[in-house]
Amino acid sequence: MALETPNHTQTVAGWAAYDSSGKIAPYIFKRRENGVNDVTIQVMYCGVCHTDLHHVKDDWGITMYPVVPGHEITGVITKVGSDVKNFKLGDRVGVGCLAASCLECEFCKNSQENYCDQIQFTYNGIFWDGTITYGGYSDMLVADHRYVVHVPDNLPMDAAAPLLCAGITVFSPMKDCQLLESPGKKVGIVGLGGLGHVAVKMAKAFGHQVTVISTSPSKENEAKQRLGADYFLVSTDAKQMQRGKRSLDVILDTVSAKHSLGPILELLKVNGTLVVVGAPDRPIELPSFPLIFGKRAVKGSMTGGMKETQEMMDVCGKHNITCDVELIKPDKINEALDRLARNDVRYRFVIDIAGTSKL
Ligand code: NAP
Ligand code: ZN
Numbered sequence: 001m002a003l004e005t006p007n008h009t010q011t012v013a014g015w016a017a018y019d020s021s022g023k024i025a026p027y028i029f030k031r032r033e034n035g036v037n038d039v040t041i042q043v044m045y046c047g048v049c050h051t052d053l054h055h056v057k058d059d060w061g062i063t064m065y066p067v068v069p070g071h072e073i074t075g076v077i078t079k080v081g082s083d084v085k086n087f088k089l090g091d092r093v094g095v096g097c098l099a100a101s102c103l104e105c106e107f108c109k110n111s112q113e114n115y116c117d118q119i120q121f122t123y124n125g126i127f128w129d130g131t132i133t134y135g136g137y138s139d140m141l142v143a144d145h146r147y148v149v150h151v152p153d154n155l156p157m158d159a160a161a162p163l164l165c166a167g168i169t170v171f172s173p174m175k176d177c178q179l180l181e182s183p184g185k186k187v188g189i190v191g192l193g194g195l196g197h198v199a200v201k202m203a204k205a206f207g208h209q210v211t212v213i214s215t216s217p218s219k220e221n222e223a224k225q226r227l228g229a230d231y232f233l234v235s236t237d238a239k240q241m242q243r244g245k246r247s248l249d250v251i252l253d254t255v256s257a258k259h260s261l262g263p264i265l266e267l268l269k270v271n272g273t274l275v276v277v278g279a280p281d282r283p284i285e286l287p288s289f290p291l292i293f294g295k296r297a298v299k300g301s302m303t304g305g306m307k308e309t310q311e312m313m314d315v316c317g318k319h320n321i322t323c324d325v326e327l328i329k330p331d332k333i334n335e336a337l338d339r340l341a342r343n344d345v346r347y348r349f350v351i352d353i354a355g356t357s358k359l
Contacts, residue, residue, distance in 0.1 A: 007032055007033045007129075008030040008031060008032050008033075008129075008131060009030065009032075009033055010030060010031045010032070010033060010140070010142070011028060011029075011030060012028070012029055012030065012031050012134070012138050012139060012140050013026065013027075013028055013138065013139050014026070014027050014028070014029060014068045014134060014137055014138030014139065015027060015068065015137040015138070015330055015333055016029075016065075016066035016067055016068045016134075016137070017055075017056035017063075017065065017066065017067050017069070018065055018066045019065055020056075020057055020058040020063070022053070022056035022057040022337060023056075023334055024056065024137070024333045024334050024337065027066055027068060029068070029134060029138075031134070031140065031141070031142045032127075032129065032131070032142050033142075034079040034080075034081055034142055035081055035142075035144075036081040036082045036083040036084075037081050037083050037084060037144050037145055037146070038079075038081045038084070038142050038143060038144055038145065039077050039079065039080050039081065039084060039087050039093070039142075039143055039145050039148055040077065040078050040079035040080075040140065040141070040142050041073070041075040041076065041077055041078065041093060041095065041140065041141045041142075041143060041148070042075050042076050042077075042078050042139070042140060042354065043073055043074075043075040043136055043138060043139055043140060043141055043353045043354065044074050044075045044076065044157050044158075044352075044353060044354045044356060045073070045074045045075075045157055045158045045161040045327075045350050045351065045352060045353060045354075046070040046072055046073050046074075046135070046136035046137055046161060046350065046351045046353055047070075047072030047073075047161045047162035047164070047165065047166070047194070047323070047325070047348050047349070047350050047351075048069075048070075048072075048333070048336050048337065048340060048348065048349040048350070048351065049069075049071065049072055049162070049165050049166065049194060050193065050194065050195075050256045050340060051069075051071070051165070051279070052069035052070065052071075052135075052137075052337070053256075053337055053340055053341060054256075054279065054281065055067055055069055055123070055124055056069060056337065059281035060279075060281055062124065063124060064124055064132050067123060067124050067134075068123055068134035068135050068137050068138055069123055069124075069135050069136075069137050070122070070123060070135035070136030070137040070138070070351075071095070071096055071097045071121065071122040071123060071135055071136060071164065071165050072096065072136065072161045072162045072163075072164045072165045072166065072348075072350075073094060073095040073096075073122070073135070073136035073141060073161065073164060074092070074093070074094050074151055074157040074158075074160055074161045074164070075092075075093060075094075075095075075141065075157075075353075075354075076090060076091065076092060076093070077089055077090060077091045077093055078140075080145075081145065084145040086145065087145055087148065087150075091150065092150070092151040092153070092157060093148050093149065093150060093151060094148070094149050094150075094151050094160065094161070094163070094164045094313065095122060095136065095141060095143050095147060095148055095149075095164060096122070096147075096149075096164035096165050096168055096303065096309055097114075097121055097122055097164075097165055097303045098113060098114060098119065098120075098121065098122065098147045098303070098306065099120050099121055099122045099125055099127060099133050099143065099144065099147055100118075100119070100120040100125070100127060100128060100144060100147070101113040101114075101116035101118060101119045101120070102116050102117075102118040103146075105117070105118075111305045111306065111307040111308065112305045113146075113147075113305050113306060114172075114302055114303050114304055114305050115302070120133060121133065122135045122136070122143075122147075123135030123136075136353070137330070137333065137351065137353070138353070139353055139354070146306060147306060149164075149306065149309050149310045149313050150310065150313065151313060152313060152314060152316070152317025152318075153317075154317055154320065155313075155316060155317055155320075155322055156322060158325055158327055158350050158352070158357065159322035159323050159324075159325050159350075160313075160316070160322055160323070161323070161325075161350050162194055162198065162323040162325065162348040162350065163198065163312065163313060163316055163321075163322075163323065164309070165303065166194045166195045166198045166323065166348065167198050167202075167312055167313075167316060167321075167323070168303055168304040168308065168309045168312050169195055169277050169301070169302075169303050169304070170195050170196075170198055170199035170202060170252055170254070170277065171202060171304060171308070171311075171312040171315070172301055172303065172304035172305075172308055172312075173252060173275040173277065173299075173301040174187075174199070174202060174203065174206065174250075174252070175308065176275075176301065177250045177273055177275065179203065179206055179208060179250065180206055180315075183206060183207025183208060184207060184208065184209075185208045185209070185249045185250060186208065186209050186211070186247060186248045186249050186250075186269075187203045187208045187209065187210050187211070187248065187249065187250050187251070187252075188210075188211045188212075188213055188248040188250070188251035188252070188264075188267055188268075189203065189210060189211070189212050189213065189229075189251070189252050189254065190213040190214075190235070190251060190252065190253040190254060190255055190264055190278075191213075191214065191215075191253065191254040191255040191256070191278060192212050192214045192216065192219050192223055192227075192347070193254060193256070193343070193345070193347060194323070194345075194347055194348040195252075195254035195277060195278070196212070196214075196252075196254045196347075197227055197323070197324060197347035197348075198321070198323055198347075199252050199254065200212060200223065200227045200228065200229050201227060201228065201321050202315075202316075202319075202321060204227075204228040204229075205315075205319040205321055209230050209231075210228070210229045210230050210231070211229070211230065211231040211232070211233060211244065211247070211248060211267075212227075212229045212231070212232045212233070213233045213235050213244075213251075213264065213267065214232065214233070214234060214235060215234070215235055215236055215343075216234075216343065217234050219232075220232040220234075222346065226324070227324075231244075233267075235263065235264075241263050241266070241267070244267045245266050245267060246266070246267070246268070246269050246270070246294070247267060247269065248267050248268050248269060248272060249268075249269060249272055249273075250272065250273050250274075250275070251264060251267060251268060251272070251273070251274045251275070252275050252277060253274060253275065253276045253277065253278055254277055254278045255278040255280065256278050256279070256280060257280050258280045258281075258282040258283070258284060258285075259280070259284060259285070260284070260285035260286075260287065261274065261276075261284055261285060261286050261287070261290075261298065262285065262286075262287040262289075262290050265287075265290035265291060265294065265296050265298070266290050266294075268294055268296050269294070270294045270295055270296075271294070271295050271296070271297075272294065272296050272297075273296070273297045273298075273299065274296065274297070274298045274299075275298075275299055275300065275301050276298060276299070276300050276301075277300070277301050277302075286298065323347065323348050323350075324346060324347045324348065325347075325348050325349070325350040326345060326346065326348070326349050326350070327349075327350050327351075327352050327357055327359060328349055328350070328351055328352065328359070329351070329352060329355070329359055330351055330352075330353065333351060336349040336351075
């Protein structure tokens with residue numbers, strides 16, 4: 001049970017999973033009052049990330065039930081703390097994975113709060129007052145303004161919501177691999193789901209040649225025609241994978257389930273980099289031969305810092321990058337999670353929390 005301090009006075013309606021069956025049901029809980037550094041947000045939309053599915057099912061063995069998932073949140077500011085200067089009432093804003101960090105370590109000081117070792121997440125985290133954090137599957141959120149970003153005016157709030165996690169999670173490693181400033185690279189995206197489809201759009205917008213590596217042949221046409229991918233490799237087809245050998249500079253792996261990195265590494269040129277962002281519950285296989293024979297590197301990346309998240313939102317505004325979403329009402333969350341588990345979504349479910357869309 002969540003600890004509740006006396007200033008947790010605001011009653012919020014949300015949706016939670018109560019145990020590892022992962023079934024979601026309505027949940028009424030309390031949030032803190034709006035502090036001097038906080039903004040209160042009326043939640044409009046919340047994306048359904050595969051991380052939500054990992055949490056409700058306790059795939060990673062860390063879930064504190066009841067868990068209110070949701071870290072792809074867009075909404076409108078309804079209260080502003082006295083020390084908050086960069087947000088005002090009515091602002092269109094977004095909240096992603098981060099709720100708090102120490103603000104003092106080298107990573108916090110260097111706009112990489114996502115790597116602070118005291119990081120607390122938007123849900124299933126423990127806030128400074130000892131309470132468990134609850135996410136965006138709820139009608140209202142109180143957030144420290146340092147973990148809130150502006151949503152550019154030209155981006156619709158529903159299709160922008162998944163940028164707050166899926167978007168930043170693929171943007172950050174692309175930036176890290178210099179893909180923003182040096183076009184013309186050959187980029188591979190493994191797994192065409194929520195993260196993968198935004199990655200394709202971003203990599204194309206940044207001027208790269210994009211290869212999707214997928215287990216789903218049925219996604220090929222859409223990947224090329226709608227998302228703009230140049231090539232599509234079916235990862236279970238050894239011949240296709242053979243043809244793609246040594247062709248890519250950078251690969252992002254967004255796969256949510258256990259798999260081997262060996263065949264994926266073979267697609268990299270000598271000195272190429274594979275960035276793993278997918279987080280399967282079991283270790284992925286990393287054979288040494290494709291690593292050493294191609295002097296290749298494998299690294300990870302976790303979401304992004306707040307400055308970078310605002311930059312990503314602005315870049316998406318500039319290039320008009322939004323997510324392909326399937327809007328659902330809250331009473332369809334269980335169905336959506338079941339379909340997500342079956343890899344049956346194009347490409348992100350987004351919950352219409354405020355009921356403002358015509359569904
Ligand atoms: P998603 O929408 O379910 O997409 C995952 C994709 O992986 C699927 O669409 C599928 O693509 C592929 N896939 C699924 N099962 C597979 C299997 N057994 N073998 C090979 N490929 C398989 O999930 P998502 O929301 O994009 O999240 C992906 C992963 O990233 C999750 O593990 C999530 O927890 C993690 N994540 C990490 C961060 C971070 O900060 N690093 C942030 C957000 C999410 P194809 O049909 O094309 O094969
Ligand atoms: Zn996520």
